[in-house]
Amino acid sequence: MAEAPRARLHFTGRAGLAQLIAALAAAGYRVVGPRMRDYAIVYEEIENVAELPVGWTDQQEAGYYRLARNHKETFFDFNLGPQSWKKFLHPPSLRLLAAERSGDGFRLAEQDEPPTRYALLGVRACELAAIRVQDRVLLGDQYIEPHYQARRRNIFIVAVQCSRAAPTCFCASLGTGPRIEGGFDLALTELREGFLVQAGSGLGAAMLEKIEHSPASEQHCREAEQLIAAVEAQIVRRLDTRDIARRLYEAGEHPHWEVVARRCLACGNCTMVCPTCFCTTVEDTSNVRGDRAERWRRWDSCFTEAFSYIHGGSVRMSVKSRYRQWLTHKLAAWLDQFDMFGCVGCGRCIVWCPAKIDLTEEVKQLLAAPA
Amino acid sequence: MSSVTSDVMRPVRARVVSVVKETRDTFTLAVTPADGESWEAFQPGQFNMLYVFGVGELPISISGDPEERERLVYTVRSVGQATHALVSRRPGETIGVRGPFGAGWPLGAARGKDVLVVAGGIGLAPLRPLIYHVLRYRDDYVRLLVLYGARSPGDLLYRKQLAEWSRAPDTQVLVTVDYGGLSWRGHVGVVTTLLRHVRLHVGRTVAYICGPEVMMRYVIRLLEARGLAPTDIYLSMERNMKCGAGFCGHCQLGPYFVCKDGPVFSYQQMRPWLDRYEV
């Protein structure tokens, strides 16, 4: 929990979570949160607490993800799955426009109705940071991305404090966790007998009034602080970000890129699971009669050969150049573009890479003198 | 049309007014607004995203007169499915227009100095609005030098205008082709060979370059050898674009988005990136 004076921290019993979900639904939100599907924890619609991964935890390493029972009654004793909240804010597939042939050419159909109002349940510290990063890219630059804006405006964020760190987590190196700092409407820390609750906005405070709560006791606060300290101690992976942008640019011709390239399959998993990757492509389709056309936006990955295609060839033909593009963008170019890193240290790219490529390791090699 | 608050991803309808064949594969389209308003002003060097119903969108540089608000003009080379669809539009048909996008040619940089325009192939199209501007505000600039190269005489654009421009005061227009036939009695050789035939006043010249990337690299090397500073050289870059507004991520070149930080860059900006391969 952000270090708030104890006066602003509240406590709710285990039943409070069910009350919260009901209150959010009653307020017109569609609640989405962690659920088990196909042996992974993903983000889907939640209608009651029983649908959460109660008593489940995860085991993660480079190229490795498994779920296991923890033999407790916990709601949130796991870290991150392959999905991130960009699934709702920056959807994988979105219709940009529809057009119909008309006498003098074509007419654009009216805009679709406003999107669903989501309540995101279970947003971790690194994920709050990732949302901040996408806010900067899609709302805070020269143009505003209207679809992201429409979705972003209407969401309710319930953050959850991580109670454990996976070996692949390195949020501490990027300053994005494990402690939740802000950017939420409500924040929960799961304790033995309930939850520590903090409101982070007027919207959150109003929702808090709809569930049973009492002021947090000193014991509750101590339990939470011990929990956070334990999580911090569990983080093992580190990324030295000092002067990393300049050093990565200068390492553009380092021989180690060839080494990584031999392992990288250019499968694009890392970009799909990464919570800050925002690249998209567009697809234009028409019906068989040719009188109605649609334009769809889909997630894209800089790892594809077609990504940089111009004039009968791609600029980045080799896998080496594409891996270099992705890594340099995340940790160097993003800083020049948006005054922040593109990486939040969530570790998903390390877990979901079939070749077990670990960006913290690769960066170490690239910034070391060539052998 | 587009502004920070309106939906920059939604096209405005435009009516095709004329399609003129420039060369065997290159056409110039002129479009007017289909729904009433006049066009937003554009800066020379900017581009629009042009939408052909059911086919898709393309980034195309604006190549008309920046002070003409009734029509937007584009010179398009037909090289694939989308460009072919665009140049096949007939007068009266509708296309979609988004933009204008991008950073244009810095016109003030050359005030009181010589303007050196070096164009290769279709690269003359994004430079034409700059030339129009310089000729209209002739007293703001000293000499105008236009060096233009194309593949063969049949690929030269705007031949009549090139002749007109060469007759303007204090203006020199040199044209070359990579391969000439018997009826071509002008220069033959790559566009860099034209640089030998002009006198450049170092410190008093600003260069504006557009063409294939390889050609621009070689031209810049020669200009640097002649003493021009990287801050006196501007070039227009090109990358894959899907949105034109900095969201799709495709047009990145090093730390830059070609669609919003460019397409026009100073050589000072491009210098660390231009000689690197596959960036």
Added chain:
Amino acid sequence: MQATPLTEVLKEHPFLEGFKPEHIQKMAELALEVQFGRDQIIFREGQESGLFFLILSGRIALEVSAPGRILRVQTLGPGEELGWSSVLGEGGKHFQARSLETVRALAFEGSRLRQACDQDPSFGYALMRRLLKVVAERLQATRMQLLDVYAPRAAKLI
């Protein structure tokens, strides 16, 4: 009207920029003023032409013939050189050279230039250095022509 002495004309030609006065004098002694009318063939492909030219005015085209066409691959103008291979003295010309308009030039016999180089190595060194630069520039320009940068599809690297 007083004709400009050859040394003054040579001093102005970019090919001899930076040459020492005694070397310019040597060139002046070997120079022959020539003039070609419009559409004159200066040398033909395969011809063992022994002449090296410094062009003073007018434009010359290098042409090569292939079945069904004659291609103009380069033009050379005032301030440029023609026939550098004559200084080396090996083999015939690879192209045909034709004047596109009236051309005034200074011509040098390749064999006499080589003789002057043998007799005065410092002159030889200066001449060869400058010739190397000319050839390097031509090679660079030719490579760029090979890239065919204006082709509608970029060639795929094999």
